[in-house]
Amino acid sequence: MTTTATSAHTTESRRGLTAALLARRGAVYLPTAPGGGRAPAAPGVDAVAGVTLLEADLVERGFLLSDGLRRALVPLDAVALRTAGRALLADIDRALGADRDHTPLFRDFPDSTPADTLDFYVDGVLTVLLQSPDQPCVLCGSEGGIRPLSPCAHLVCHSCWSGSDICACPVCHRRLDAGEPFMDPAAAARERPAADRGRALPDRLRILAYGGDLAARAADAGRELTALLARADALSPQDSDDLLTFLDTRERTELSWLPAAVPGRETKARVLAWLLRERSAYPTTLPAVARLADTATDVLRLLVTLSGGDAGLTGVPRFTAVPRPLRRALLSVLDGLDPELAAEDMRRHSAAWKHAAERLHPFEHAARHPRAALAVAALRETRLGDDRLSDRLREAAKEVPAADVSGPRVRIRRWSSRVEAALAERDVAAALALLARRPGELLRRLDHLLRLADGPFAEEAAAGTGGADAVLAALERAAPRVAPAVLLSALGELRTRRRSGHDRVFFPRGGNARAHIVPDERAPLRAEVVERAVAVLTGEVLRRAGALSPVEAAVVDAALDGVIAPFAERTASRALVTLPRGSELTVPAGRTVRLFLHWMESERSGRTDLDLSAALFTADWRRVGKCDYTRLRFEGDAAVHSGDFTSAPAPLGSSEFIDLDLDALAGAGVRYAVTAVLAYNDVAFEDLAEAFAGVMVRDEPGGTGRVFDARQVEQRFDLTGPARAAVPMVIDVAGRTMRWLDVVQDVTGTHHSVERHSDALAVLGRGLTELYASGARVALGELAVWRAAARARTVAVRHFDGSLSRYRRRAEEGVAAFAARIGTPDTDEVPAPEPARTGLAYLLRGDLPAASGAEVFALHPAGLDAGEVRVLSAAELVSTLAAGRPGG
Structure with a gap:
């Protein structure tokens, strides 16, 4: 989202470093590590009382202190404790929304909410139409109680309506000015007490841990930054905000923290734009930008982000001027790309690229960067003549088989149009040959390919070596090369294709999550074909999970079956x-x-x-x-x-x-x-x-x-x-x-x-x-089972009542068969996993012990200590299955 002065989420309103780490790690950091984190032998009464009061305030917000954090707080003097406590409560209140006034229109809601809405409305209408300041109230007939309210000026009878319950104009429901006499100051100051102390703690209860001193905070920020940079898919708006917060803890002139590759395209754009905010650091940052940007769309995302736009390209702003050193660097990136692929990328965002090219001046530098100039010329369909630029474009086109400069304009045959033509002609073999270059696109079109190969035109497709077997073979070759989110999306969608008659739901790309729902008019796929394709996709998920570090035991919560693996x-x-x-x-x-x-x-x-x-x-x-x-x-x-x-x-x-x-x-x-x-x-x-x-x-x-x-x-x-x-x-x-x-x-x-x-x-x-x-979306519980089966010898499933079903991989039992057996009555008589040997845990609530350094996901972290175990987010459960990712 473009940052504007009036937006609710400007840079200034982005949560700070301490609040971000509190939310992500449940950790509290103190300016110093008093006594090395050890409480004195005899802590003072005031110190203990202060920490007790802080803990009481935290409980009223659904948080608890860990023993380690309590011990670290006790040695603080009164001023330091008060400062730390107020900052902590302020961050929590902001996250909960408790830092705002929440007085309802009817102060004693729900008891005082009118039983008859129409009657309440009619009274207001009659007042507007008939009430006069020098006449009795049109509703009750009383005199002397009619007053205009500010700022709306409606005439209101103080006998009919009481400011002790209604805290706005009872006619138009508009907020009244401060000091309006109609309002009852005593009622405004009155706070309804909490009910009995037996109130349950919330499901999202968090036990706060002691994170250490400010040096530890910087180290933890680095760990969170590394995790975000490793994510292959687009970050959520909150993660994008936190990414910038963590980047602000790094140096632009020393880039040892910057990885060799940033797989998330939008993440990469934000990182590169952050690097380029200071021109004094260009000698260090420009080479890094040239190394990391490896597609034409990378260059466009960077330019959009630098201009204050969204890295997702949902709205393209007016491009700002590009400094000459950066312009040279970006043209060098474009010149190093295959002009056919670069031109294809540019056509996806043709309007934006035509404006961006005006800032890069590729034709002025065609002698040094001829391939970049050729790609832009193909986008613009530049007219050829007898000038020097045309000669350079013709020369550059000789190295690009798809380029056509024989006519009056520069053209490069479009890959996407050739794919569409092949599908329109039901030439599955030709489509597969083209899609092999872009495996992610093959998976996105898998349903279409299977319908052509196994539907009414199956014989025609098979005659051109484009039958279902060919599609499934191509799927086996493509699956290891796609992003995990694409893999899971195809898996979920495909396994529901045995039946028809349901709606299709699309989430169009854009700045908001809109859902477009239409009747599903596709013919269903044969069960055999669906099962084979699902087996390929599931097998690839298991293969990638198995490439991560093995563990002895894992625990999976059955309750995670209701949680969907993150997408969009x-x-x-x-x-x-x-x-x-x-x-x-x-x-x-x-x-x-x-x-x-x-x-x-x-x-x-x-x-x-x-x-x-x-x-x-x-x-x-x-x-x-x-x-x-x-x-x-x-x-x-x-x-x-x-x-x-x-x-x-x-x-x-x-x-x-x-x-x-x-x-x-x-x-x-x-x-x-x-x-x-x-x-x-x-x-x-x-x-x-x-x-x-x-x-x-x-x-x-x-x-x-x-x-x-x-x-x-x-x-x-x-x-x-x-x-x-x-x-x-x-x-x-x-x-x-x-x-x-x-x-x-x-x-x-x-x-x-x-x-x-x-x-x-x-x-x-x-x-x-x-x-x-x-089942069209993979559940997090399914993904947890696949990860556990591929990495652990013993897997325990915790049921809703707290009981455990235990499974141990048997001799000669493949990973797929083991994964399919987990959750069934076919259990094994093995002891429950010992905490010290539990290296993986996928939980609804983080209330089970695990080994030091274990990987743990919990929707509600509860008492998980990010300093003791590796706490994974739902997005990381997906992103750590990226193709080619090294073992954990």
Whole structure:
């Protein structure tokens, strides 16, 4: 996303180094290592009391101190402890959203939410139409209590409406100016106490570890940077922010930290742009740029990023001037490429490249960089003449078989057009020969190739040596050379192709996660062909996993089957819990769900009305109701809205809430609740000063406890980008699960409401729910089993009740057979893995011990200490399977 002064995520708002390491490693760093991290023999009473108070504050936010961190805090003097504690709590509050005012429209929500939304609305309309300052109240008839409110100037009767409960204009719901007499200062200062101390700790509970001193912090930042640079796929926006934070700890004049290759193309662009921010470092950084940039698109991404645009090329800004030394270096990179491939890359982003070429001046340097000039000339279809440039282009074209300079213009035959022509002519053999040059593209077109080779035209394809066997043979050759995300995507999609009649879901490339859903009109593939192709792809995953370091034992949580392996991360929301899109988590019995939304206007946005809403559907996706600003209550207390704010001025902003009682909703015939955030007056989220939403899973019924309880926040995510409507999750009321969708909805016009968009929300909810339940996306639990089977002799599966099923690879049992057996009743009578021998653990919660240095993934890290084990993210479980990656 382009950084702008009004964006909610400018460089200045990016979380700092300490906050990034706290979120990623659960580590707290202190300015010094007092006493080497050892508490004094007799710590003072004040020191112990101070740490105890800090721990109490952390518990109220869902965090605990480890023994090591507690021992490191005790020796601090009062000033140092206070400073460290305040900084820690501030970082946590910001991550949870607890650093903002969350007073709802009705202060005593949900108890004081009106039972009749229409009656409440009509009272406001009558007041607007009929109320006069010198006449009795049109609603109650009382005199002397009519006052205009600021800034809206609506005339309000203080007898009918009380500022002790309503904290905005009761007519237009606009935030009132500070000091407005209608507001009750005592009510504003009143804080609803938390309920009993028996509240459960959140599922995302984290036990904070002592990371060490500032030197240790720098070392850990280097480790995190190395991990991000090794990722092959596009980073999420949060990871991209953290990448820049970690880069700021490095030196541009000493590049020993920079790897020989950066496989992630967008990551590479951000790193190269960071290197080039200081011209004084060009003698060191320009050679590194020339070494790492190895495609024409790399050069374009770099230029876009330097100009303030997005490395994903979702929006191309006006290009800034390119300094002469950099221009020479980039032209040298282009000149070293195959002009045919360079021209093909340029055509993918032709408009952007035509503008970029104006900054590089390739024709002025055609004598020194003729191949670069030829590629740009082919993009522009430059007219040839008798001039010196034309002569140089003709000379350069002699070394490029695909170049054609026999006519009046420069042309290079397009690889993609030849592929399309071969597929259109059903010439599978020709298509395979072309796609062999780009194995990733072969896997993306695998379904099409198999339909041609094994469908109605199978005999014709086989006659040209392009039958299903040829496609599968080409797949075997291509699979070892593709990115792991492409491999898993093809595997998930292909294994659902035995049947037809379902919807297809596309996630178009762009700045937001939009889902495009259409009927699947493709003919199904034969089961035999699907099984053979899936076996090839699964075998490749197992082969890559087996190339990593072997271990004695591994543990896999069965609960990970509901978590989806990450995909399309570049559009993922910045969130408290990094939950891959499509994942499903359980809402424990006896607990209720409270949704929340907070936003604050900026000068750019002006007055903005965001609306938190829930559309309610039956099992067959027929709409049965809603809970939003037009219906504050659904079936009594089954769903309750906190009231509609229509403005959110700084510095407080505004917050809205919805309580969902899943048992009551189920009794009312509701199966699915699709949550949405809609910009009523069509303001883009990115124009706001800030906007975020989330969900709490609460123990307390009704109005008991704080309205916003940081301890009970399970997820908090930012609303960003040009979208006006976000659909964060769908709740399966009967199954008591929440499925994380993290998508946006295309909307047009103004006056957006869940009523207006309910049909689109039904299509979206149904399509995505069916997609993720179908197996078309590989589950993290499956991936964990494959990794464990390929690397461990013994694998234990932990079930929901905590019991273990144990499997040991048998003599003569292949890895594929072992992986297929894990999770079945065919277990082995072997002891449970000892913690000291458990080298791999894939867990929903990091509450099992593992060997020192073990690789551990946990969706909720809990007590994992990144200093003791190697804590992997979900994205790293995928990226560490990159082709050609050395063993761990």
